[in-house]
Each structure stands twice: as structure tokens, then as C-alpha cells.
Amino acid sequence: MSTPAPPTNFQSWLDYAVATMDARGAYLDRLFSEEGTPSQDDIRAAAEEELDHLKKKAVMPWISILENWQIALSKRLSRSAADIVEDNLLAADFSNDSVHVQFKDGSDLTFRRAFYLGETPADGAIHRVAVFTEQCGYHEFWIGPGDQISATSISGASYKST
DSSP states (O other): OOOOOOOTTOSSHHHHHHHTOOOHHHHHHHHTTSTTOOOHHHHHHHHHHHHHHHHHHHHOTHHHHHHHTHHHHHHHHTSOHHHHHHHOOOGGGOOSOEEEEEOTTSOEEEEESEEEESOOOSSSOOEEEEEEESSSOEEEEEEOTTOEEEEEOTTSOEEOOO
16 A cells, blocks of 8 residues: 655644644643643644654754753753754864764774863773764764764874763
């Protein structure tokens, strides 16, 4: 059986379902229990906003990385977490530093105009780190006991970031 096309003016059946959803139940659940009960239109608009956010994350996977690391990015960049998620990273957030990842199996990666966040304690556990680059996107890695990650400044000095 083939999937029927969604109704005219809708990109998908999910768009149609959210746009025409019956919000009465959600409205009635809140009618006597909340002050300032949202209208059915407000509830439907909130569902559409959630769907739009999910679509954006599907098309732009780096949004999830920004959301996951927004607090650490905010501390490092001295910008609000909300601004970072909303406006993305800016060219001014990057220096000429490079990040080098060396995996236990011998494979390695080098990112230019990049920095990384995450702890890499020497306790033998596996830790998550994120590498943020100006031109090559944002990447998450699991760094294990035999792996190494380091950053090198333009002057050639290496450092470990936490």
C-alpha cells in the first residue's frame, strides 16, 4: 500500500495533524487547575512550535550540540546560553587555535580555528567532549583511556582545556 499524499498546503501528514489537532482535551484539563489557561489556539501554536523546532534539529544537527553544551559555551564565550542557541557561534568566538584528536587505534583528526569543551580526566573512564569549529561544524566524541585530545594555539603552545 502506498502512502497517500498529505492534504493540499501541508508538507506532511504530521504538519496536517498538528495544524488540525483537537486541543479541547488539553484546554479542558487546564481550565480549572491553572490561572491564565492557554486557549486552544495557544496550545495548537505551541505544538506547531515544537514541530518546527524538531524539523530544524533534523535539518541542522548542530543545534542539538549547541543545546547540549550551551552552559559550558556560555561560560567559555561570556555570552548568554540563550544567545548562543538562538544566534549560533560567531566568527569572533574562534581564534587560530587547532584541536587535535588522537584515537587509540591510531586514527586522528585535526580541526583548525577550533576549540573543545569537556573534561578528559585520567581516571580510565570514557568522557564526552565537543569540538567547535568555525568552518567545519560542531562534533561530539567519546574520549576513552587510550585517546587524547589537545588544543594548540597559534604560537604552537599546546594546552588542555576543561
